[in-house]
Amino acid sequence: MNNRNAFAISSLIVLGMLLLSGWAWTVIPEGYSMPVHYGLDGTPDRYGGKFEGLLLIPLIAAVLTMLFAVIPRIDPRAHNLIRSKKAYSITWLAVTVLLLVLQAAMILQALGWQVDVVTIVSAGVGVLFTIIGNYLGKVRSNFFFGVRTPWTLSSEHSWNKTNRLGGRLLFGLGISCILAALTNASQIFLMLALGGSVGISLFLIIYSYLLWRDDSTRQNVER
Numbered sequence: 001m002n003n004r005n006a007f008a009i010s011s012l013i014v015l016g017m018l019l020l021s022g023w024a025w026t027v028i029p030e031g032y033s034m035p036v037h038y039g040l041d042g043t044p045d046r047y048g049g050k051f052e053g054l055l056l057i058p059l060i061a062a063v064l065t066m067l068f069a070v071i072p073r074i075d076p077r078a079h080n081l082i083r084s085k086k087a088y089s090i091t092w093l094a095v096t097v098l099l100l101v102l103q104a105a106m107i108l109q110a111l112g113w114q115v116d117v118v119t120i121v122s123a124g125v126g127v128l129f130t131i132i133g134n135y136l137g138k139v140r141s142n143f144f145f146g147v148r149t150p151w152t153l154s155s156e157h158s159w160n161k162t163n164r165l166g167g168r169l170l171f172g173l174g175i176s177c178i179l180a181a182l183t184n185a186s187q188i189f190l191m192l193a194l195g196g197s198v199g200i201s202l203f204l205i206i207y208s209y210l211l212w213r214d215d216s217t218r219q220n221v222e223r
Helices: 005-027 051-073 078-083 085-110 117-136 155-182 187-213
Strands: 034-038 046-047
Touching: 005 051, 005 085, 005 117, 034 085, 034 117, 046 051, 051 078, 051 085, 078 085, 085 117, 117 155, 117 187, 155 187
Parallel strands: none
Antiparallel strands: 034 046
């Protein structure tokens, strides 16, 4: 899959989200307050009008679609993003699909369905982590996608090994998040998703520096 195909599919998903919102707008009564934020127990703790509840997520998806489309055109190492097109495109679509799932779950709940939005979205975040983790080690050096530190960006050796390890760690974190979500362990999920992400990031920063320091060819970076 290339970026052009990903843009077409992502645009169709966004269009579908807008059509879904348009349909829901006619079904949900005027003045109805939609849940737009949830506590850890899955109970809504903030409500908003139909504009926020029905259009905000599609608008976010549209903006992200444009950003994903533009990034390969402005990255100084765009040729490496082109070489990483499968990983980039699949990540792009995974993010868009996650937003679609979130919007659909919120609309179904607003229509009276018994939908556990928090569990669905938490599991979706875990799936997103596993997808990104599965492809991270295959991403070539660039300025927008992957584990980007001053040391990975100035050493191919550091980039490759850091992203491979980061991919494995993120995949494992994703599996853990899915299990926590499916067992309704929302607090554990939150600790894993936030604490795990921060911990992995800090570890990879140090790891990338150590690899860079020991790389005698660290100045030989493709541009």
